Every structure is written in structure tokens, then in C-alpha cells.
Amino acid sequence: MSRLVVVSNRVAVPGESRAGGLAVGLLAALKERGGLWFGWSGKVTREPSGSLYEQTDGDIRFVTMDLDRKDHDDYYNGFANRTLWPLLHFRLDLVDYDRGKREGYRRVNALFAEKLAPLLRDSDTVWIHDYHLIPLASMLRERGIGCKIGFFLHVPMPSADLVQALPEHLRLMSSLYAYDLVGFQTQRDVERFQAYVRLFGEGKVIGDGELQAPDGHRFRAGAFPIGIDTGLIAQQAREAVNKPAVRDLRKSLEPRQLAIGVDRLDYSKGLPERFHGFERYLQRHPKQKGLLTYLQIAPVSRGEVSEYKLLRNELEQIAGHINGNHAQPDWTPLRYVNKNFAHATLTGFYRMARLGLVTPLRDGMNLVAKEFVAAQDGSDPGVLVLSILAGAADEMKEALIVNPHDLDGVADAIATASGMPLSERVERWRALMDQLQENDIGAWRRRYLQALEAA
Ligand code: F6P
Numbered sequence: 001m002s003r004l005v006v007v008s009n010r011v012a013v014p015g016e017s018r019a020g021g022l023a024v025g026l027l028a029a030l031k032e033r034g035g036l037w038f039g040w041s042g043k044v045t046r047e048p049s050g051s052l053y054e055q056t057d058g059d060i061r062f063v064t065m066d067l068d069r070k071d072h073d074d075y076y077n078g079f080a081n082r083t084l085w086p087l088l089h090f091r092l093d094l095v096d097y098d099r100g101k102r103e104g105y106r107r108v109n110a111l112f113a114e115k116l117a118p119l120l121r122d123s124d125t126v127w128i129h130d131y132h133l134i135p136l137a138s139m140l141r142e143r144g145i146g147c148k149i150g151f152f153l154h155v156p157m158p159s160a161d162l163v164q165a166l167p168e169h170l171r172l173m174s175s176l177y178a179y180d181l182v183g184f185q186t187q188r189d190v191e192r193f194q195a196y197v198r199l200f201g202e203g204k205v206i207g208d209g210e211l212q213a214p215d216g217h218r219f220r221a222g223a224f225p226i227g228i229d230t231g232l233i234a235q236q237a238r239e240a241v242n243k244p245a246v247r248d249l250r251k252s253l254e255p256r257q258l259a260i261g262v263d264r265l266d267y268s269k270g271l272p273e274r275f276h277g278f279e280r281y282l283q284r285h286p287k288q289k290g291l292l293t294y295l296q297i298a299p300v301s302r303g304e305v306s307e308y309k310l311l312r313n314e315l316e317q318i319a320g321h322i323n324g325n326h327a328q329p330d331w332t333p334l335r336y337v338n339k340n341f342a343h344a345t346l347t348g349f350y351r352m353a354r355l356g357l358v359t360p361l362r363d364g365m366n367l368v369a370k371e372f373v374a375a376q377d378g379s380d381p382g383v384l385v386l387s388i389l390a391g392a393a394d395e396m397k398e399a400l401i402v403n404p405h406d407l408d409g410v411a412d413a414i415a416t417a418s419g420m421p422l423s424e425r426v427e428r429w430r431a432l433m434d435q436l437q438e439n440d441i442g443a444w445r446r447r448y449l450q451a452l453e454a455a
Contacts, residue, residue, distance in 0.1 A: 002125045002148075004035030004449070007116065009076070009132035011039035011064050014057040020264065021367040022130060022154050024343060027060075028229040029445035034059025038116050041065055044072045049111055065115055067108065074104020076132070077304050084131045086307075087166055088155045089268040089362040094307055097167055106135060113139035120145055125452060128179075130154045138178035150181040150452040152224065155364040156391070157189040160196040173201055177213035180220065180455040183448055185364045185391040187223040194221065220455045224448045225395055228370045230433075230440040233347055237375035240348025245341070249295075250352050256331070257418055259294040259355035262346055262368050264301035265338065267311050270361040270387065270404040271298060275318045275334065277359070277410030282326050282333060284408065285415040290331055292354070292418050299340035312338075350375035355417045356384045359404040363390040369399070373432045381429035383417035385410070395435060398428040 012023035030037060041053055041064035051066045067075070078101030086094035113136055120126065120140075126149045128136050137149040163169050173196060176182050184190050190209065197203040197211055204212040209222050240246050249258075259278075263269040278294050298315070302308045319336040326333045341349070350356065356372035369384055369392040376382055386392060386399035393401055400413045 001033075002123050002453070003121065004030065004033050005116075005120065005124050005126045006030055006035060006037045006129065007112070007126065007133060007136065008037075008039045008129035009080070010042070011037055011062060013042075013062050013064060014055060021365075025226055025228070025367065025441055025444075026129065028232070028441040030060050031058070032442055032445065036061045036063065036119065038063045038112075038119070039065070040067060040076075043067075044069055049108070050115060052115060063119065065112070071104060071108050071111070074101045075108035077302070079105035080132045081302050081305055082307070083166070084134075085155070085268075087162060088131055088153075088158055090156070090158050090162060091267070091362075092162055092165055094267070095166070099167075102168070109133060109135045110139050112136055113143055116140065117143040117145055120147065122147055124148075125449065126150070127152065127449070127452070134172060135175040138175040141178050148180050148452055148455065149178070150183065150448065150455075151176060151179040152183040152448065153189070153364070154185065154226070156362055157184055157192045157196075159192055160199045163196050164200045170201065174203075174213070177203065177211075177217070177219060181448075181452045182219065182221045183224045183451075184221065185223065185225055186394050188394075189364075189391070190221050190223050220451070222451055224444055224451070225391065225439065226365050226367070227436065227440045227442075227444045228367055228374060229442075230370075230374045230436045233371050233374040236344045237347035237351040240344050241351060243345055243348050245345050246348035246352065249349060253293055253352075256290070257292040257354040258349075258352055259292050259357055259414065259418075260349055260353040260372075261294070261296045261298075261357040261359075262349075263296075263298055263358075263360070265298040265308060265312055265315070266301055267307060268360055268362050269298075270359045271296070271311070271315055272318055273361065273404050273407070274357055274359045274410070275315065275322060277404070277407045278334060278357075278414065279322050279326070280407045280411035281414040282322075284411045288415055288418060289326070290328065292414070293331070293335060294333060294357070295335045295337065295349070295353075296357075297337050297339070297341065297346070297349075300338055347371065347375040350382070351377060353382045355382055355414060357414070358384065358390060358392070359387040359402060359410060360390050361387070361404055363387070363392070365391040367392075369396060370436055373399075373429065374436055376429055376433075378426065378429060378433070380422065381425050383420055383425055383428065384432070385413045385417055395439070396432055398431040
């Protein structure tokens with residue numbers, strides 16, 4: 001078996017218990033097979049970018065690289081998170097395009113290529129992740145790297161017309177042609193990519209999943225919906241019920257039900273709409289008032305980016321308004337917490353919740369939806385309320401599926417979930433859990449890598 005080399009912007013280095021969904025997933029994938037994980041160290045330094053650090057944990061070797069302030073601003077805060085992120089989440093209105101930032105993004109990708117290339121062997125299989133690193137394979141190829149290189153986009157692939165609005169879209173998008181396999185979360189993402197290649201990408205779609213670049217060389221695209229480490233999450237959740245933070249939460253709620261949302265503080269997650277939907281629930285279902293407390297955990301994310309700062313202010317206002325209007329001396333309907341929690345503690349919170357609220361306006365997959373289900377107690381499970389606009393909705397049909405823009409619909413789904421009889425909750429949970437067990441993170445890694453190695 002070839003050595004696996006994973007490359008991503010964010011790396012879950014040993015001891016990092018608060019990694020996001022992507023890093024948690026990749027760590028689980030690498031634990032099974034071992035290999036090298038290369039990415040940003042998470043540090044912004046005064047020294048010029050490029051210092052490397054190395055550590056090993058079991059079969060995984062981690063190599064990470066520092067970035068200096070300018071590189072971090074141009075590449076991460078700039079082009080990745082103020083240009084690509086909104087574009088990929090269908091938010092053309094929020095796209096900020098700047099040639100300097102675009103060149104910073106290319107400069108940092110070139111630095112990744114320069115530092116990574118000497119670490120690679122001809123027999124390696126290289127798997128590059130997410131929108132931060134789209135041009136990396138083409139830059140590795142320029143340095144003579146000939147091994148199999150795959151790419152996986154964790155976020156949505158937008159419609160071709162939206163991508164066309166990005167200045168120099170072809171330069172960026174055609175760099176995907178240097179991969180042997182381009183993976184997406186859902187079949188619709190694949191279809192939107194194929195439409196782009198055909199309409200604006202100067203390439204051809206030979207057959208479903210087989211594409212041809214303008215120079216005639218062929219590569220593949222496919223859907224590989226990411227899963228979670230289902231068994232591990234279930235076990236963590238069972239064990240977490242005795243953690244002090246979980247016990248304290250349970251005690252503070254009694255006798256009320258808990259509705260929980262856990263999202264990075266990001267405009268793609270639909271948090272203002274969710275808060276309004278919760279208020280609509282209080283208004284439309286007055287008899288249920290006081291039955292349920294909604295806990296929204298929203299750790300600050302990309303806090304240096306202006307759109308994220310504005311969102312934080314907006315959410316504080318809405319939360320204050322909801323509690324001001326609806327709270328009673330002994331009950332606060334909405335608990336809004338910007339703090340981050342260890343992943344294992346969150347699974348304990350999920351397990352005690354009657355409802356999981358996952359209502360993004362756009363999401364590649366959304367692993368919180370999957371983790372919420374895996375963490376439940378099968379004899380008394382909670383109900384998942386899930387946005388139709390999350391990739392997870394394609395697989396998780398037994399959730400209560402809502403459109404996050406339809407506040408009445410969200411409100412009624414909360415009421416339905418809160419009053420759902422045990423037998424229906426168990427039936428829905430069982431079907432969701434079977435699916436999560438079959439398509440777990442190991443299955444995702446195996447399917448993707450088999451397809452890459454065969455490409
Ligand atoms: O899953 C999408 C994603 O952007 C990942 O690439 C990223 O690691 C995660 O969300 C968290 O975002 P960030 O790394 O910017 O904190």
C-alpha cells in the first residue's frame with residue numbers, strides 16, 4: 001500500500017482537542033491507515049513564512065508550517081475567506097475580490113508546494129483538502145511531482161454562473177484539472193462542477209465523472225459524502241454524561257427539554273434565521289412556552305474578517321431581543337454561548353438534547369448533524385431538525401427537513417420534534433444511525449482512496 005499524504009490548511013496536531021469538522025474527520029481517516037499530514041501550524045509569526053515543525057503520533061507524522069502576518073491576511077483572511085468562502089456558499093453579495101489577495105493566495109500555495117515537494121516519494125498518494133489549496137496540485141506538478149494527487153472539496157460547489165462572476169475564474173478552476181480525482185460531498189456538487197467545466201471551463205464531460213481538460217488529458221470527478229467516526233462518537237457520548245460540564249447543564253435545565261445548535265459563528269450557518277425561527281416557535285406555539293430551552297453554542301470563527309464581526313453583533317442583538325421579550329424570572333429561552341468546548345463534551349450535550357437544530361443556509365455536508373444522531377441514546381433519542389440546504393440532507397431523510405428561510409416551517413418543526421412520540425423518535429433515529437454506521441469516516445476514506453488509486 002502506498003503512503004498516504006494528507007494536506008489541509010487546518011491540521012489537528014496532537015493535543016488539539018478543539019479542531020473543526022474537517023480536521024476531526026481527517027484525523028479519524030489517518031488514524032486507520034497512518035501517513036503524513038501537512039498543513040498550516042495555526043501560528044502567525046513575525047518571522048517570514050515557511051518555518052516547519054514536525055511531530056509524530058503513532059503512525060501519523062505531522063509537518064506544519066508557520067505563516068507570517070501578510071501571508072495569513074492575504075491567503076486565509078483574504079482570498080480564502082473573503083472571496084472563495086462566500087462564493088462557494090452562493091453569497092456573491094459578500095464576495096470581496098482583490099488582485100493583491102489573489103496573488104497572496106497563490107504565493108502561499110506555492111510555498112506549500114515548495115515545502116511539501118521534497119517530502120514526497122514517487123509512490124505516495126497525496127490527498128489535498130478544501131478551497132484553501134485548489135492550485136496546489138498544479139504547483140506540485142510544476143515541480144515534477146508525478147504521483148497520484150486527489151482533491152476533496154468539503155464545502156459546496158456553486159452553480160457555474162456564480163463561479164463565472166469571479167474574475168480570472170478559469171485560472172483558478174482549471175488548476176483543478178491537475179488532480180487525478182476531484183471529490184465532492186454530493187452528486188449535485190459534481191453536476192455543478194461538470195456544468196462549469198462544460199460551460200466556462202473550456203473542458204469536456206466525456207461521461208458522468210470522466211472529464212477532459214483543454215489539453216486533452218483526462219481526470220475524474222465524483223461524489224464521496226463524508227461521514228463521521230460513528231462508533232467513537234457514540235462511545236464518547238455515553239461516557240461524557242458523567243463529565244461535570246454535562247452534568248451541570250442537565251441540572252440547570254430540569255425539568256425542561258433541551259434544543260441544541262453547535263456551529264462556528266459563520267454567516268453560512270443561518271444563525272440569525274434560526275434565532276428568528278425559534279422566536280416564531282414561541283409565538284406560534286404558545287402552549288409549549290417554557291417547555292424547551294434552546295442552547296446555541298457558536299465559537300467565534302475567523303474573527304478578524306469584517307463580515308464575521310458584523311454577524312456577531314447581529315446575533316447579540318437578536319438574542320437579547322428574544323430573551324427580553326420572552327424570558328420569565330425562572331426561564332431564559334435562549335442561551336447563547338460563544339465559548340468553544342472539547343469535542344467529547346459536546347457529544348454529551350448532544351445526548352441530553354431532545355432536538356438538534358442544524359439549519360445552515362448552505363453547507364457542504366455538516367458533520368454536527370451526523371454527530372448529533374450518533375451521540376443519542378437509542379432508547380430515548382432526540383430529533384434532528386435539518387436544513388434542506390445542507391449536503392447532509394441528501395442522506396439523512398429521516399430527519400425533520402426544513403427550509404431555513406421559512407421561519408414558520410422551522411418553528412413548526414421545533415414544535416413537532418418537541419412533542420414527537422418515543423416510537424417515532426426511535427424509528428427515525430434507527431434509520432439514520434444504520435446509515436451513519438454503514439457510511440462512516442473509514443468508508444469515506446476507503447471509497448475515495450480506492451477511486452483515486454484507480455483513476
Ligand atoms: O469545513 C470547511 C472549513 O472551512 C474547513 O476547511 C475548516 O478547517 C473549517 O471549516 C473551520 O474553519 P477554519 O479552519 O477557518 O477555522
